[in-house]
Amino acid sequence: MSVLESRAPRTTRLPLTLVRAGDAPHRAGKAVDARIHCSVCNLREVCLPGGLPGAEQALFDGLVYTRKRVKRGESLYRVGTAFDSLHAVRSGFFKSRMVLADGRDQVTGFHMAGEVLGMDGICTEFHTTDIVALEDSEVCVIPYARLAEPGLQRQLQKVMSRELVRDQGVMMLLGTMRAEERLAAFLLNLSQRFVARGYAPDEFHLRMTRDEIGSYLGLSLETVSRLFSRFHDGGLIAVQQKHIRILDIPALKAVLGREAN
Amino acid sequence: MSVLESRAPRTTRLPLTLVRAGDAPHRAGKAVDARIHCSVCNLREVCLPGGLPGAEQALFDGLVYTRKRVKRGESLYRVGTAFDSLHAVRSGFFKSRMVLADGRDQVTGFHMAGEVLGMDGICTEFHTTDIVALEDSEVCVIPYARLAEPGLQRQLQKVMSRELVRDQGVMMLLGTMRAEERLAAFLLNLSQRFVARGYAPDEFHLRMTRDEIGSYLGLSLETVSRLFSRFHDGGLIAVQQKHIRILDIPALKAVLGREAN
DNA sequence: CGTACCTTTGATAGAGTTCAAGAACGGTGG
DNA sequence: CCACCGTTCTTGAACTCTATCAAAGGTACG
Numbered sequence: 001m002s003v004l005e006s007r008a009p010r011t012t013r014l015p016l017t018l019v020r021a022g023d024a025p026h027r028a029g030k031a032v033d034a035r036i037h038c039s040v041c042n043l044r045e046v047c048l049p050g051g052l053p054g055a056e057q058a059l060f061d062g063l064v065y066t067r068k069r070v071k072r073g074e075s076l077y078r079v080g081t082a083f084d085s086l087h088a089v090r091s092g093f094f095k096s097r098m099v100l101a102d103g104r105d106q107v108t109g110f111h112m113a114g115e116v117l118g119m120d121g122i123c124t125e126f127h128t129t130d131i132v133a134l135e136d137s138e139v140c141v142i143p144y145a146r147l148a149e150p151g152l153q154r155q156l157q158k159v160m161s162r163e164l165v166r167d168q169g170v171m172m173l174l175g176t177m178r179a180e181e182r183l184a185a186f187l188l189n190l191s192q193r194f195v196a197r198g199y200a201p202d203e204f205h206l207r208m209t210r211d212e213i214g215s216y217l218g219l220s221l222e223t224v225s226r227l228f229s230r231f232h233d234g235g236l237i238a239v240q241q242k243h244i245r246i247l248d249i250p251a252l253k254a255v256l257g258r259e260a261n
Numbered sequence: 262m263s264v265l266e267s268r269a270p271r272t273t274r275l276p277l278t279l280v281r282a283g284d285a286p287h288r289a290g291k292a293v294d295a296r297i298h299c300s301v302c303n304l305r306e307v308c309l310p311g312g313l314p315g316a317e318q319a320l321f322d323g324l325v326y327t328r329k330r331v332k333r334g335e336s337l338y339r340v341g342t343a344f345d346s347l348h349a350v351r352s353g354f355f356k357s358r359m360v361l362a363d364g365r366d367q368v369t370g371f372h373m374a375g376e377v378l379g380m381d382g383i384c385t386e387f388h389t390t391d392i393v394a395l396e397d398s399e400v401c402v403i404p405y406a407r408l409a410e411p412g413l414q415r416q417l418q419k420v421m422s423r424e425l426v427r428d429q430g431v432m433m434l435l436g437t438m439r440a441e442e443r444l445a446a447f448l449l450n451l452s453q454r455f456v457a458r459g460y461a462p463d464e465f466h467l468r469m470t471r472d473e474i475g476s477y478l479g480l481s482l483e484t485v486s487r488l489f490s491r492f493h494d495g496g497l498i499a500v501q502q503k504h505i506r507i508l509d510i511p512a513l514k515a516v517l518g519r520e521a522n
Numbered sequence: 523c524g525t526a527c528c529t530t531t532g533a534t535a536g537a538g539t540t541c542a543a544g545a546a547c548g549g550t551g552g
Numbered sequence: 553c554c555a556c557c558g559t560t561c562t563t564g565a566a567c568t569c570t571a572t573c574a575a576a577g578g579t580a581c582g
Contacts (some may be wrong), residue, residue, distance in 0.1 A: 120422060164428065227532080256362070502561070
């Protein structure tokens, strides 16, 4: 018998659907309301205005006047596309991907609600990655040219800086960690990000395949699958396909930090 | 007999000493001139003002009023130190380093003249890396608070964006490339950066040890050493300790791109 | 409801690490 | 100027982790 009991909770609770109760629902198929106010968005604290005092958050209110839906499997933008806007994930889930000259590709990130995409395009005004939706998603379009206010620019720099720090973490992961540690770090990171968005830290639905996880972590999909099984058998997590329940967060943390053996 | 002929050139030509003829020399031991003008600095095109039209480069002129010397082995700043300034490398060579909880560390970058350091500190106002000088060096201190002008902020964002793109490249390297490809990519990258600074693309002196290269590339120092030997024997480069001469750039490029042989 | 994709698991192989020892280098002080 | 010492580099041998190849089982989507 699987560690995950029944299948019922899977359909009734989808932590990755990040529009919560209290959210103004979108009228699907209808043009999005032209007046979109960051200051009343429930994602504001994990998104671009995050951390600013309420008064300053209002500076963002005039900024976003378009939202864009991206269906599962479609891309928000591609390598070489002209850059003119940043995008904030409103709902859904994305991956970013780079392709090497010889065709090998790598997933360079997974992106959930509130995260800002496209900052790689600022330097050359062309995007350097593909962004692909892993489920039906929606983004807020933030025209870069309208981010003129020094306060807004400062805030953007903070977000970019956070991204630089995040990248350093990925470099550590890819450069120094063994497979087991990488997957543990990955799961803990996802968990943290769910918590920051008001979700349970210990149960979620992966939107990406083993292949995509492996690509991101510099591992083969088989290794990822084997590690999930090993963590499952060790009682650290309960896995059933894309359903993950973390049973022992301290033990997962202990996987990091214990170098050889 | 070694592929590198005599030892004489080693002392007469040090490409990594990046203050070129025509540079106003510093009076060692004396206080640095309080008026430091980016617009007349020979590094301006590879540094923060790079790419801006001359008139706008002058905006940076009032910005830097301090320089700071850092001796070989000393650190410019450390993890956890308060952030208040960015630093631009004026001369010398640095590495950045992160340390994991269990003590394992990784080199996350090498930094040469014109490169801007410290942007990781913007988001939390604390640094997340150590920066260590690999030779006696000097940096320009750029107080972050004085980067208020929107034009300057835009320029900083470009530099940060470039850094994000660079990090993506490192992630590709660590995530998808085999050892041989990593080292080839590393050498070609160094070569390019020297060219951008007016130096020969094919001959340079490494400032870092095999251990540091390995750490950066996610390899052991032994593997790095073996690869240098292999490239040497294959006629791609001439190595003698830290002296590198690239003999066959196209062949090095071909090492990238040929996946599994 | 069928098919294509995704996942799991086993067996084998290979790339790179680790351990170890000797060689070369470079800075220091006599 | 030379000898010495610590550090860095090179090279070999054995081992280990992870990739690759292969095949069966499960899921989900159209």
